[in-house]
Amino acid sequence: MSFIKKYLLPKEIDFNAFLLDQARLGHSVVKTLYEAGENDHGISQESIDDITRRAQELKSRNMSELLDVFITPYDKESIYRMITQLDWLILSVKHFLLETRIYHIHGLGDYQPILKQLLDMSAALEQGIGALEGRKLPLIAEPISQIHLEYDQVVEACAVTTARLLEQEDCRHIIRHKDILSQLREIAKRIQVTANTLEDMAIKIV
Numbered sequence: 001m002s003f004i005k006k007y008l009l010p011k012e013i014d015f016n017a018f019l020l021d022q023a024r025l026g027h028s029v030v031k032t033l034y035e036a037g038e039n040d041h042g043i044s045q046e047s048i049d050d051i052t053r054r055a056q057e058l059k060s061r062n063m064s065e066l067l068d069v070f071i072t073p074y075d076k077e078s079i080y081r082m083i084t085q086l087d088w089l090i091l092s093v094k095h096f097l098l099e100t101r102i103y104h105i106h107g108l109g110d111y112q113p114i115l116k117q118l119l120d121m122s123a124a125l126e127q128g129i130g131a132l133e134g135r136k137l138p139l140i141a142e143p144i145s146q147i148h149l150e151y152d153q154v155v156e157a158c159a160v161t162t163a164r165l166l167e168q169e170d171c172r173h174i175i176r177h178k179d180i181l182s183q184l185r186e187i188a189k190r191i192q193v194t195a196n197t198l199e200d201m202a203i204k205i206v
Contacts, residue, residue, distance in 0.1 A: 015079055016133045018062045022086035023129040025054055029093045030122040030187070033108065033115050040109035043097045051097075055090040059083060073132075074201050081197045082129075089122075089190040096183040103176045110177075114157050114184050121150045121191045128198050140202040147195040154188040 029051050036043055062083045066076060100108065108115065124143035131139035158181045165174055165181075 015062075015066075015073055016129075018058075018065065019079070019082055019086065019132070020126070020129050022055075022058050022062065022083065022090075023126040025058060026086055026089045026093075026191075027119075027122040027126045029090055030115075030118050033093060033096070034112075034119040037108035037112040037115040040107040042100060042106045042108065045101065048094055048097050048101070051090065051094055055087055055094075059087045074204060078197065078201050078204070082194065082201065085190065085194040085197055089125075089187070089194060092183070092187045092190045096180070096187060099180060099183055103180070105176065105180065111180070111184060114154060114161070114181075117150050117154050117157065118184065118187055118191070121147050121154075121188060124150075125191055125195060125198070128195065128202075132198075132201065137202055140198065144195050144199050144202075147191060151188050151192040155185060158182075158185050 032043065032047065032051075063080075066079055066083065099105075124146045128140045128143035128147075131143075162178055162181055165177055168174055
């Protein structure tokens with residue numbers, strides 16, 4: 001049987017595990033943001049470069065395997081969307097970090113409540129993707145619902161913070177921090193969009 005499986009049967013890849021690798025990295029980089037806010041410090045260029053390298057390695061591996069395999073646990077289009085959207089999540093974190101560095105924003109403490117919400121969203125996303133293996137919709141549906149709820153909360157928090165920001169008189173300060181808030185919304189949006197794809201995949205396997 002091992003001979004037949006090795007040489008005659010189509011190659012099978014554990015895409016649940018591969019997608020979970022990307023989700024874990026996404027949660028890890030969001031956690032880096034949260035910890036920077038908690039300690040009110042910035043992120044070094046070396047950390048940004050490391051995030052970029054690890055994200056590229058995982059995306060390249062997963063895309064290569066997707067192109068090479070015949071049998072997949074879901075349709076290839078769903079897996080492709082999940083790979084690219086998880087990569088977009090990490091890219092959006094990278095773009096946030098680049099803006100804070102270029103704008104010379106050396107502490108992230110002012111964004112701590114929003115960063116905590118993003119941390120919870122990324123943890124829920126990792127939990128949901130991790131539950132794909134068990135093919136149990138309730139275990140996937142709960143974190144997806146949490147993400148939808150917290151996405152609305154992040155948008156509201158960013159709007160409230162922007163409104164307070166506009167009451168100030170320093171135009172350069174307003175522009176810098178308004179851009180940063182926009183990028184935080186983008187991170188939340190990427191998690192939300194990825195959760196939608198996860199929901200679609202979950203429905204198809206039930």
